[in-house]
Amino acid sequence: MTWSPPLREELRGVEPYGAPQLDVPVQLNTNENPYGPPAEVVAEIATRVAQAAGRLNRYPDRDFTALRSALRDYLAAESGVRVAVEQVWAANGSNEVMLHLLQAFGGPGRVAMSFAPTYSMYPEYARDTHTAWVEGHRHDDFSFDLDHAAALIAEHRPSVVLLPSPNNPTGTALPHDVVGQVAALVGDGVLVIDEAYAEFRRTGTPSALELLADHPNLVITRTMSKAFAAAGLRLGYLAADPRVCDALRVVRLPYHLSSTTQATALAALAHAPVLLGRVDQLRKERDALVRWLRERDFAVADSDANFVLFGRFDNRRAVWEQLLDHGVLIREVGPAGWLRVSIGTPDEMEAFKDALTKVGRQ
Known part of the structure; x- marks a missing residue:
């Protein structure tokens, strides 16, 4: 008898999930x-990890109080909004943070919702927690369609609505009035x-943290992976x-x-100014790339992130493959006909521009 694992039917x-990991220049x-992190940060990490290693026979602080306090202080410095330690939660990447949220507030008989184009992992969080998934749409320019959202929320009454700002894969940020109105609708x-991608937002683009005190059903997630x-x-x-964080304590491992x-x-948080020291440079590289692409008549989405969505291509797969042939790996993601490129070093951006010039539009 041949055995096969009893995989759930929907799997x-x-x-x-995963972007290609290829060894290209x-x-x-x-x-x-x-x-990468500079030498002084690497040394500090090594020292602190060595100290922690001496107590690996003991379980860690399960409520990670010192870390929550340091994250609270960082958010206050970055956004001007100071929250209580009890209002901060952390996990292994924002992916696990999102999974905790769906475990606590989703589940069978409940609905999670977002509006495409949006982050491709969201429906997987819903699937993994047996939460029904509903996906609306945005305007053609990727701005948020509030009327459509209001109708869809009224129809499905979601327990969780997931909105990236800046949006991935478009880079589009949400204005405060949209966030406030959606919070009320939910x-x-x-x-x-x-x-x-909040640290990469352009001057004048606010953080939704500023709205937290006015909307108790609002959750703002961040990551240390990017900036x-x-x-x-x-x-x-x-x-x-704090009641949200208390709920997450129930479902976390x-x-x-x-x-x-x-x-x-x-x-890393102790050296935040050093680690964030390249953010301004990356913003400038992003804005320069947007101008360069538009000067060559590509369609480009306005971006408050560290990437740019551009197009439109009749055969984006062919463009992606030919860029790869030139040693440049970007992402085939988002709406049909569009490609996404992350912002790299000046040399990497020149290599991308040179390769795209050679490949053309297809």
């Missing part, structure tokens, strides 16, 4: 910070504003009403943040 034939497909549900140049750390976090993760994150 049969599903490919695991220019990797601009996963929105990483191209600049009512007893939870509105999650995913600010994974902090710490994708390998896997540390995501959120700010929300015991001791879910290891001692070494907490030590590394604390070291």
Whole structure:
């Protein structure tokens, strides 16, 4: 008798999530910070991890109080909004933060919702928590369609609405009035504003943290993977009403943040100004790339993130493959006919421009 594992029916034939990881000279497909941590930060991390290693026989602080306090202080410095320690939560990447939210507030008989184009992992969080998934749409220019959202929310009464701002894959940020109105529409549900790329937002683009005190159903998620140049750390976090954080304590796995993760994150936060020192440069590179693409008559979405969505191509797959042939890896993602490129070093951006010039529009 041939045995096969009793896989859930909805998982049969599903490919695991993941962007291509290819060994090419220019990797601009996963929105990483191209600049690694400087030597003094690496040394601080090594020191703190070594100290934590001496107590690996003991479980870590399961409520990671010191880390929550340091994250609270960072958010206050970055956004001007100071929350209580009890309003901060963290997990292994913003992916696990989102999963905690769907475990606590989704589930059978409940609905999670977003508006396309949007982050492709959201429906997977819903699937993994047996939460029904409903996806609306945005305007053609990727701005938020509030009338459409109001109708869809009224029809489905979602318990969780997920809105990235800046949006992935378009880079589009949400204005305060949209966030406030959607929070009101969601009512007893939870509105999650995913600010994974918030540090890259343009001057004058606010953070939804400013609205937290007025909307108890609002949750703002962040990550250290992007601006902090710490994708390998896997540390995501959120700010929300303390009752939200208390609910997440129920669904998290015991001791879910290891001692070494907490030590590394604390070291990184202690050096936040240094690690964020390249953000302004990356913003300038992004804005320069937007101008360059538009001068060549590409369609380009306005971006407040560290990537640019551009098009439109009759055969984007062919363009992606030919860029790869020139040693440049970008991302085939988002609406049909569009491609996304992460912002890299000046040399990497020149390599991308040169390759795209040679490949053309197809």
